[in-house]
Amino acid sequence: MKQSNYESTKEVERLLVHIPESWQRLVSVIRHQAAAGHFIFIEGPHTSGKSTFAQILQSKLTLMDDLESHYYKLHPLVTTQQVLTEVPHNSELIPVVILDDADEADAAVIEELIGSNINCFFVILAEPELVNRVPRLQNSRFNLPLFNKEDCHKLLSKMYQSIDSSIDIPMLDSELVYYESKGFPGEVIKLGHKLSAKLERKTSGSMSFDLANKGIFSSLVIGLGLVIFLLYLFFSSSVEKTEVNPIDSTKELTIQTESEAETEVVSEDVITGDLLISKPEESKPKTFRDWLELQNAEHYSIQLYSNIIKAQADSFKEELDLADSYIYSAKVNEQVVYRVVWGVYPNRARAQLALQSLPESILQQKPWLRSFKSIKQEIIETP
Numbered sequence: 001m002k003q004s005n006y007e008s009t010k011e012v013e014r015l016l017v018h019i020p021e022s023w024q025r026l027v028s029v030i031r032h033q034a035a036a037g038h039f040i041f042i043e044g045p046h047t048s049g050k051s052t053f054a055q056i057l058q059s060k061l062t063l064m065d066d067l068e069s070h071y072y073k074l075h076p077l078v079t080t081q082q083v084l085t086e087v088p089h090n091s092e093l094i095p096v097v098i099l100d101d102a103d104e105a106d107a108a109v110i111e112e113l114i115g116s117n118i119n120c121f122f123v124i125l126a127e128p129e130l131v132n133r134v135p136r137l138q139n140s141r142f143n144l145p146l147f148n149k150e151d152c153h154k155l156l157s158k159m160y161q162s163i164d165s166s167i168d169i170p171m172l173d174s175e176l177v178y179y180e181s182k183g184f185p186g187e188v189i190k191l192g193h194k195l196s197a198k199l200e201r202k203t204s205g206s207m208s209f210d211l212a213n214k215g216i217f218s219s220l221v222i223g224l225g226l227v228i229f230l231l232y233l234f235f236s237s238s239v240e241k242t243e244v245n246p247i248d249s250t251k252e253l254t255i256q257t258e259s260e261a262e263t264e265v266v267s268e269d270v271i272t273g274d275l276l277i278s279k280p281e282e283s284k285p286k287t288f289r290d291w292l293e294l295q296n297a298e299h300y301s302i303q304l305y306s307n308i309i310k311a312q313a314d315s316f317k318e319e320l321d322l323a324d325s326y327i328y329s330a331k332v333n334e335q336v337v338y339r340v341v342w343g344v345y346p347n348r349a350r351a352q353l354a355l356q357s358l359p360e361s362i363l364q365q366k367p368w369l370r371s372f373k374s375i376k377q378e379i380i381e382t383p
Helices: 003-015 021-033 050-062 080-084 107-115 135-140 149-161 171-181 185-244 246-277 288-293 310-320 348-356 372-378
Strands: 039-043 067-073 094-100 121-126 141-143 300-307 325-332 335-345 368-371 379-381
Touching: 021 039, 021 050, 039 135, 050 067, 050 094, 050 121, 080 107, 107 121, 107 135, 135 141, 149 171, 149 185, 171 185, 171 348, 288 325, 288 372, 300 310, 300 348, 300 372, 310 325, 310 335, 325 372, 335 348, 348 368, 368 372, 372 379
Parallel strands: 039 121, 039 141, 067 094, 094 121
Antiparallel strands: 300 335, 300 368, 325 335, 325 379
16 A cells, blocks of 8 residues: 555554444444455545445444354455454454555455355455456445534534643634545545644634733733822922912923823824825726626636526526626527626535535526636627
C-alpha cells in the first residue's frame, strides 16, 4: 500500500472514537453470514475507512464464542500460499479471515483464495474497481456506509472532548465539515483538525479578552485615583492663585477656554476626515448579465424556480422579494425555460446550508445547487 494511504489510515484508526450505527449493522451482517467456504466483499473508495472498519470488525469478532478472527493487510507480492499457511485448518471455531487492501494483491491470488475449499470465511475489503478484476466478488457485495451528519458531529465532539472537555462543537461548523468531507471519515478528521485550531483560537481569544478586561479594570481604578489626586492639586493651586492674583486667574481661564475650542475644532476635522474617506456602498448590478460577469465560475448559486412561461417566473421572483435574485433564460431539450436563481456562495457546502434554510414554500419547488460555470454554459439571453 502507498505510504500516504498508510499514514492516512493510521490517523483514522487513532482518532476514530465513534462507530456509526451503519457500521455496527454491517458487523452484524458479517457475523450472521460467516460460514466455512464462503466470502463477503466490502467495497469503499479511498478514505472511506475500510482499514478502520477491518480493525473494528476484528475486535468485535474476537468477542464471539463461535468465531475466531485473523487480520491480514495484503500487498502486491503476497502469494496464496502465504495467506493459507496462516489460516488454522483444525480449529473447532469458524476462522474469519479479514483481507484488507485486497486491491493491492494480484487478482489471481484473490480468485484462488475465494475459490479454495478451506474451512474459513473470507472478508475482503477493497476499492470498488476490484470487482472488475475478480468478477466472482459480485456474488456477495456490500458497500461500506459513509458517515451521515449525526456521525460526523459525534465523531468531532468525541475527538475534541477527549482533548479538552470544555470544547463544544457548533452544529453549523459540524455540518460544514460534513458537506465538505462528503461523509468520508478520513476527510472528516482532516477537516476536523482545521476546525479544532479555529475553536482553540476562539477559546484562547475569550480567555485573553477576560484577562484584558481584568487588566483594564485594574488600570481604571488606578487611573481614577490618579485623576482625583491631580484634581485635588489643581483646585488647591487655583485657590492659591485666586487669592494672590485674580487677574492672572482670569487670563488662565481664557487661555484654557481657547485651548478647549481648538480641541473641539480638531475633533470636527477628524470626524469630517473619517466621513470623507469612508468607502461608498457598492451598487447592486442592474442586469443579470452584469451580476453574472462578476461571479467566479467555481462558485455556486441556488436555482429556486424554473418554468417555460416567463410571466410565471417573473411573478415568482416578485413574490419572493429576495435581494440578489435574478431571472435568465436557457434552452433545455430545444425548449426555452426561464430560471430564477438566488445568492452567491464560495463552495457547495455553504450553498447547501443556505438551501436548507429556505422556507417550505420554496423547498416545494425543489431548488437545487448550480455552479456559475453551468449557468454560463446554458444561458441564451437575459429576459
